[in-house]
Amino acid sequence: MHRRTYGQLSYQKVLLPLNSHNSVEPELADPAFAGPFARAPLTLAVEGHDLSRRHGSHLAVDGVSLAIPAGERHGLVGPNGAGKTTLMRMLSATLAPDHGSLRVLGHDVTRHPRAAKARIGVVPQGMTHDNEILVRENLTTFGRYHGLSRRRAAARADELLEMVGLTAHARAMPQTLSGGMQRRLLIARALVNDPDLILLDEPSTGLDPESRVMLWDLLDRLCATGKTLVITTHYLEEVERLCDRVTVLRAGRVRHSSHPRRLIAATLPKYVVELDLPASEATVAANKAAGNAVAGSTVAENTVAGNTVPAWAGERERLRVGNRLLVFGDSVADLTRDLAAAGAGDHLVRPASLQDALHALDRREETAPADPAPVTPAAPPGPGTGRRGAGDRQGARHRTRRALPAPSPALARRIWWRDFTLFRKSYRTTIVPNFFEPVFSLAAMGIGLGFYVDGAAIGSSYASFVAPGLLAVTAMNGAVFEVTYNVFVRLRHARSYDAAVTSPVEPPDIALGELMWALTRCLVYTGVYLAIVAALGYAPASTAPLAVPALLPLGLVFACAGLIFTGTVRAINAYSYFYTLVLTPLTLLSGVFFPTKRLPPVLRAVAEVSPLHHGVELSRALVITGDLPAAAGHLGWLVALSLVLLGPALYSLQRHLCA
Numbered sequence: 001m002h003r004r005t006y007g008q009l010s011y012q013k014v015l016l017p018l019n020s021h022n023s024v025e026p027e028l029a030d031p032a033f034a035g036p037f038a039r040a041p042l043t044l045a046v047e048g049h050d051l052s053r054r055h056g057s058h059l060a061v062d063g064v065s066l067a068i069p070a071g072e073r074h075g076l077v078g079p080n081g082a083g084k085t086t087l088m089r090m091l092s093a094t095l096a097p098d099h100g101s102l103r104v105l106g107h108d109v110t111r112h113p114r115a116a117k118a119r120i121g122v123v124p125q126g127m128t129h130d131n132e133i134l135v136r137e138n139l140t141t142f143g144r145y146h147g148l149s150r151r152r153a154a155a156r157a158d159e160l161l162e163m164v165g166l167t168a169h170a171r172a173m174p175q176t177l178s179g180g181m182q183r184r185l186l187i188a189r190a191l192v193n194d195p196d197l198i199l200l201d202e203p204s205t206g207l208d209p210e211s212r213v214m215l216w217d218l219l220d221r222l223c224a225t226g227k228t229l230v231i232t233t234h235y236l237e238e239v240e241r242l243c244d245r246v247t248v249l250r251a252g253r254v255r256h257s258s259h260p261r262r263l264i265a266a267t268l269p270k271y272v273v274e275l276d277l278p279a280s281e282a283t284v285a286a287n288k289a290a291g292n293a294v295a296g297s298t299v300a301e302n303t304v305a306g307n308t309v310p311a312w313a314g315e316r317e318r319l320r321v322g323n324r325l326l327v328f329g330d331s332v333a334d335l336t337r338d339l340a341a342a343g344a345g346d347h348l349v350r351p352a353s354l355q356d357a358l359h360a361l362d363r364r365e366e367t368a369p370a371d372p373a374p375v376t377p378a379a380p381p382g383p384g385t386g387r388r389g390a391g392d393r394q395g396a397r398h399r400t401r402r403a404l405p406a407p408s409p410a411l412a413r414r415i416w417w418r419d420f421t422l423f424r425k426s427y428r429t430t431i432v433p434n435f436f437e438p439v440f441s442l443a444a445m446g447i448g449l450g451f452y453v454d455g456a457a458i459g460s461s462y463a464s465f466v467a468p469g470l471l472a473v474t475a476m477n478g479a480v481f482e483v484t485y486n487v488f489v490r491l492r493h494a495r496s497y498d499a500a501v502t503s504p505v506e507p508p509d510i511a512l513g514e515l516m517w518a519l520t521r522c523l524v525y526t527g528v529y530l531a532i533v534a535a536l537g538y539a540p541a542s543t544a545p546l547a548v549p550a551l552l553p554l555g556l557v558f559a560c561a562g563l564i565f566t567g568t569v570r571a572i573n574a575y576s577y578f579y580t581l582v583l584t585p586l587t588l589l590s591g592v593f594f595p596t597k598r599l600p601p602v603l604r605a606v607a608e609v610s611p612l613h614h615g616v617e618l619s620r621a622l623v624i625t626g627d628l629p630a631a632a633g634h635l636g637w638l639v640a641l642s643l644v645l646l647g648p649a650l651y652s653l654q655r656h657l658c659a
């Protein structure tokens with residue numbers, strides 16, 4: 001059924017529409033955010049020179065140079081841990097190299113990551129869906145991150161869902177899809193911005209054979225329109241089938257780079273016959289000890305149909321992989337004749353594959369005298385694919401630093417919108433704790449306990465005293481919850497921010513968007529609570545409505561503090577310290593339930609500099625006494641503190657998302 005959805009018709013629909021300037025909202029159409037329409041003709045899609053990157057003390061990418069012509073399909077292969085994903089993250093402008101220079105689609109990725117990302121599509125290795133929103137919303141939200149208008153993003157999502165055969169699942173949650181369907185969703189998301197360069201990190205993992213063929217078909221069609229593909233995969237037949245060029249990485253270095261067939265031809269004869277060897281443990285051990293896995297070595301005790309291998313294989317190149325023996329030759333007829341003469345019966349003779357070539361090259365390197373120089377046939381024009389020596393890197397003057405971008409309010413609004421979309425669906429579950437908790441506290445502490453409290457000591461009824469204090473607590477709690485647990489889960493577990501930063505969204509945009517959403521919650525909850533307090537007659541001053549906007553700086557202080565804390569914690573349990581050792585004592589001791597002058601002097605001094613205390617006093621000044629000068633003093637203090645915390649909060653996610 002879904003085969004047809006990959007067909008020519010839907011594909012054409014998907015590729016064409018974004019070339020219109022009208023599809024991107026004007027506020028995002030500036031040179032720094034080039035958007036999908038900045039399409040100068042390019043000869044090289046990727047120009048990387050001497051790229052290195054460490055993760056801690058481990059050198060994951062070590063002096064890699066790459067030149068990928070526009071329109072090329074480039075395969076990156078290598079064993080686990082070779083550095084493919086690290087290199088792909090550099091190409092996607094989400095990870096800066098420690099050393100070296102990298103231009104992608106004409107943009108220096110360390111200086112202008114947004115401009116580069118606007119023209120790149122990324123299919124990541126991990127499942128980085130936004131699991132809090134629906135399948136279709138994943139695509140519309142991502143379209144919004146790329147600057148599409150709401151209507152355009154919706155239309156684009158429908159086109160892409162149809163193309164990858166997920167229309168019937170548009171209203172499902174991503175985690176309910178099968179693994180292969182989830183990967184198709186990732187592929188659709190990568191195409192939202194009609195990218196010029198598509199980076200696919202193991203895209204066919206988890207796809208069934210039919211879906212894999214469909215993926216290849218789709219990639220063929222994308223390439224036919226001049227798009228550049230870079231694919232990492234462990235399926236080498238996929239590279240042979242798809243790629244114009246393959247780069248082989250090992251231990252972070254380029255070992256080989258060539259057209260797959262040229263690499264095979266430069267390494268091995270054209271054909272191979274594959275034979276099962278008797279696999280007695282003694283034989284395997286003896287072969288290993290004698291180094292018989294190496295092409296051309298003696299395999300005296302291995303026999304095929306009673307003949308020793310050398311007797312019929314002659315001087316042919318041989319390669320042992322496990323219990324299989326591969327014998328190579330340039331002529332099918334010769335191989336077949338010799339096998340028949342040896343009485344080996346029918347055997348499949350097949351063309352030598354990339355897998356065979358890489359095995360042979362690995363074995364040669366393992367046994368060759370130490371010579372790190374890679375085999376690099378036929379490099380394309382450009383900076384080349386070789387590796388500079390360690391001396392060159394040590395001599396490199398500059399250490400590459402990724403620019404810290406200023407937050408974009410337009411993109412932050414899209415993060416805010418995503419949170420709002422989620423809230424619209426789940427407000428019933430958050431409404432109870434956030435709306436009613438302060439009301440219950442007022443009823444129990446203010447009205448109930450207040451019956452036993454001498455109102456004369458505080459100059460008003462106890463409930464009137466507690467009500468504005470709880471308003472400040474509501475502002476604090478409303479703001480802080482969003483940037484602690486929720487942001488932590490998106491950052492560390494769901495990893496949906498990892499996906500967002502492959503679009504022009506940068507970590508400070510996410511931080512700003514989350515702060516804006518925290519303030520929205522603060523505004524809504526304090527507004528509703530104040531309305532209840534006023535209805536009960538505990539907000540006598542005419543200035544009381546001003547308390548809602550005036551408490552926003554208090555919310556911002558705690559939202560910034562929560563976000564900074566979130567940027568430092570590794571485990572969600574750490575929040576119990578934050579809530580138990582910081583927020584609870586503040587709530588109990590900052591003058592909400594009794595005047596701070598009742599505290600011992602040291603504790604009183606600490607309590608009275610706390611932002612919550614200033615929020616409580618600000619709230620009382622506006623809700624009870626209407627004392628505007630006193631309110632202005634507390635407000636000024638809170639504004640100053642929030643400005644101090646804002647910078648660190650905006651960059652608190654940078655280290656996690658771009659390192």
Ligand SMILES: Nc1ncnc2c1ncn2[C@@H]1O[C@H](COP(=O)(O)OP(=O)(O)OP(=O)(O)O)[C@@H](O)[C@H]1O
Pocket residue numbers: 055056058060078079080081082083084085086087125659
């Ligand atoms: N964020 C990180 N922190 C610490 N080490 C890392 C990080 N990312 C990668 N590494 C290490 O860097 C090396 C290269 O990892 P990378 O994921 O780039 O390899 P890969 O070739 O993509 O591997 P695979 O084929 O398994 O996906 C590995 O040793 C890995 O453990």
